[in-house]
Amino acid sequence: MQAGFHFWNFTVPGAPGSLPAVLAETARTAEQGGFTQFTVMDHWFQMEAAAPATEPMLEAFTTLGFLAGQTSSIRLGPLVAGVTYRYPALLAKIVTTLDVLSSGRAMLGIGAAWYDREHRGLGVPYPAISERFERLEEALQIALQMWSDDDGPYRGTHFQLDETLNSPPSIQRPHPPIMIGGKGEKKTLRMVAQYAQILNLTTAEPSEVARLLDVLRGHCDRLGTDYDAIEKTVISGSRDPFSDDFLRDMEKLSDLGVTMVVLGRNPADPDPVGQVERIADEVLPKLASL
Secondary structure, eight states: OEEEEEEOOOOOTTTTTTHHHHHHHHHHHHHHHTOOEEEEOOOSSOOTTTSOTTSOOOOHHHHHHHHHTTOSSSEEEESOEETTSSOHHHHHHHHHHHHHHTTSOBOEEEEOOOOHHHHHHHTOOOOOHHHHHHHHHHHHHHHHHHTSSOOSOEEOSSOEESOOOOSSOOSSSSOOOEEEEOOOTTTHHHHHHHHOSEEEESOOOHHHHHHHHHHHHHHHHHHTOOGGGSEEEEEOTTOOTTSHHHHHHHHHHHHHTEEEEEEEOOTTOSOHHHHHHHHHHHTHHHHHTO
């Protein structure tokens, strides 16, 4: 099993002035230590359930572009981009740019968005959840058309494009991988089966993961897509990666076909570089043996 590192909390000693150096060193340390993916949140305000909304929050793709210049092999992406935050064709263009400038390491992580406060606060429309899922599906269709040889028009319910020109193309062929995050059984997992190459489940509880993967397999069977070709990943949540319970759960998840666990920065630790070093030394070798 592989591991990704999720830098979701930008409250570090000396911020904001210290953030460039801390972020760069954390990403480089993760890459050198054997992590295969590095992600940041796509939010404008910190999540209130985790910390005060007023805590530092960097814009995701600007941060990822900076990190592309600090690393050489690790996969980079948002976990996950809210579909309401950018026009879909511009989002595809942004991810393409990240892919080109990172020499083929970009990933489009995308979801339906949920944080209403930051939308209202910054004046961004926040449609009902049913419409957000409609927009998510159209965004996926637009991104795939932007990454294809078809530069013609796109006509959807919410988005109408006269041409889907996207030059230069991405380095990764046929396109950067699409990751859809969540665990909704009717819509999210169906869109994973239809459009995505990576699933990121927002649970790491083995019995729940097993049930959700069965749902995904059912969607793949109905749509005629290859279940085995979809990369299955999970977010570890608040689990202690150094505990025996964590490793037992990861062994169960590995048996289910999960190939990556995303480990988040512990905000109680003021030294994310040291946290990454310890995980790389003590946890990654054990995950690799699963």
